[in-house]
Amino acid sequence: MDLRLSEEQEAARETARELAEKKLLARAAKLDADEAFPEEAVRELADLGLLGMMTPESHGGAALDTVGYALSLMEIARADAAVAVTLSVNNLVAETITQWGTDAQRDKYLPLLNTPEGLGAFALTEPGAGSDVKALRCRAARDGDSYVLDGEKTWITSATHAGVFLVMAVTGEKETSAFLVDKGTAGMTVGKPEPKMGQRGSHTCALHFSGCRVPAANLLGKPGEGLKIALSALDAGRIGIASLSVGLIRACLEEMTRYAKERSAFGKPIAEHQAVQWMIADTAVEHEAAEALTLTTAWRRDVGQPFTEKAAMAKLLASEAANRSAYRAVQVFGGYGYSREYRVERLYRDARVLTLYEGTSEIQRLVIARNVLA
Numbered sequence: 418m419d420l421r422l423s424e425e426q427e428a429a430r431e432t433a434r435e436l437a438e439k440k441l442l443a444r445a446a447k448l449d450a451d452e453a454f455p456e457e458a459v460r461e462l463a464d465l466g467l468l469g470m471m472t473p474e475s476h477g478g479a480a481l482d483t484v485g486y487a488l489s490l491m492e493i494a495r496a497d498a499a500v501a502v503t504l505s506v507n508n509l510v511a512e513t514i515t516q517w518g519t520d521a522q523r524d525k526y527l528p529l530l531n532t533p534e535g536l537g538a539f540a541l542t543e544p545g546a547g548s549d550v551k552a553l554r555c556r557a558a559r560d561g562d563s564y565v566l567d568g569e570k571t572w573i574t575s576a577t578h579a580g581v582f583l584v585m586a587v588t589g590e591k592e593t594s595a596f597l598v599d600k601g602t603a604g605m606t607v608g609k610p611e612p613k614m615g616q617r618g619s620h621t622c623a624l625h626f627s628g629c630r631v632p633a634a635n636l637l638g639k640p641g642e643g644l645k646i647a648l649s650a651l652d653a654g655r656i657g658i659a660s661l662s663v664g665l666i667r668a669c670l671e672e673m674t675r676y677a678k679e680r681s682a683f684g685k686p687i688a689e690h691q692a693v694q695w696m697i698a699d700t701a702v703e704h705e706a707a708e709a710l711t712l713t714t715a716w717r718r719d720v721g722q723p724f725t726e727k728a729a730m731a732k733l734l735a736s737e738a739a740n741r742s743a744y745r746a747v748q749v750f751g752g753y754g755y756s757r758e759y760r761v762e763r764l765y766r767d768a769r770v771l772t773l774y775e776g777t778s779e780i781q782r783l784v785i786a787r788n789v790l791a
């Protein structure tokens with residue numbers, strides 16, 4: 418396997434790194450404290466062509482491969498995980514439309530998803546259906562040339578700023594279908610952002626549908642393909658969350674290393690105490706392992722190999738490692754790590770959700786075990 422990056426992959430990583438270091442990092446703490454959506458960052462991502470990173474050039478995108486996307490997301494997440502998750506959900510929606518959409522749907526939605534006004538939201542989870550996606554209750558009933566949606570969705574990332582919502586709804590006895598619902602469609606209400614532990618700049622809201630009429634032309638894929646579409650979107654999405662986790666581990670490692678050299682205890686820098694060195698070493702190893710598994714999984718996808726199991730492994734390994742790394746980062750900082758004045762406190766909170774969304778760690782293990790035992 419050739420592990421060298423292509424010019425396009427290097428360039429995308431460099432562009433993302435520059436934005437992250439010059440702009441995103443400095444703003445991250447305030448956006449977190451204010452629970453403010455990163456509107457400026459989304460505009461900058463759009464200007465740099467990073468919002469439509471994997472969208473085909475024919476639809477105004479940068480047509481980057483999954484490896485290039487993963488590398489860019491790692492850089493963004495290293496500075497601000499809330500911006501990174503906004504970008505990753507937008508990409509998930511754009512890729513799903515690229516893969517499953519009609520020409521008319523691609524022409525309408527893909528250019529929109531490259532813009533700050535047209536961000537994508539992915540609406541699968543409901544109050545009574547998270548891991549158990551077969552328990553969905555939100556219904557879409559066919560009525561002439563339309564479908565009428567009724568029901569609830571919860572925990573929908575970017576809902577306050579989304580231009581298009583990819584909504585999974587029940588259309589028959591055992592049938593779920595996927596719909597593209599435009600922002601402002603009558604009968605769809607977006608709730609208030611949830612008060613969250615971390616990634617607070619990313620807005621996560623409930624959606625309420627009551628007699629929400631959507632043209633039948635907005636059905637994505639065929640009737641009954643909703644769960645297949647959602648699960649394939651999540652397979653790819655997990656590479657995104659793994660990348661986000663790798664970026665966060667990197668941030669923890671950098672913070673720990675810097676602080677361990679600056680802070681002294683018992684007459685020498687704490688970096689000279691072996692226990693501290695071990696925390697740094699363990700984090701460096703986990704960073705390397707998570708990055709390697711994430712990038713090889715991205716590569717598998719790019720060359721057309723099956724990657725469902727590997728994506729679950731990458732997400733499981735990287736998200737759990739991000740939590741261990743954030744724990745160690747706070748530990749190395751001692752009491753200061755518990756203060757909101759220090760970045761590691763935010764990293765610790767931002768890491769927590771990584772083992773929950775886009776499939777919990779338990780669900781990743783189910784996917785992996787199913788494949789191993791098959």
Ligand SMILES: Cc1cc2nc3c(=O)[nH]c(=O)nc-3n(C[C@H](O)[C@H](O)[C@H](O)COP(=O)(O)OP(=O)(O)OC[C@H]3O[C@@H](n4cnc5c(N)ncnc54)[C@H](O)[C@@H]3O)c2cc1C
Binds near residue numbers: 539546547575783
């Ligand atoms: C910040 C945030 C953003 C999110 N963004 C989105 C979004 O944009 N779109 C969207 O659709 N959803 C989103 N989600 C929802 C997220 O994907 C779900 O929270 C997640 O899938 C888990 O579902 P649940 O919360 O209902 O937990 P449950 O499914 O109720 O699980 C509770 C616990 O039981 C365990 N469990 C459940 N079933 C099994 C099993 N079979 N075997 C072993 N253990 C099991 C779980 O692992 C977990 O530990 C988001 C969530 C958060 C917190």
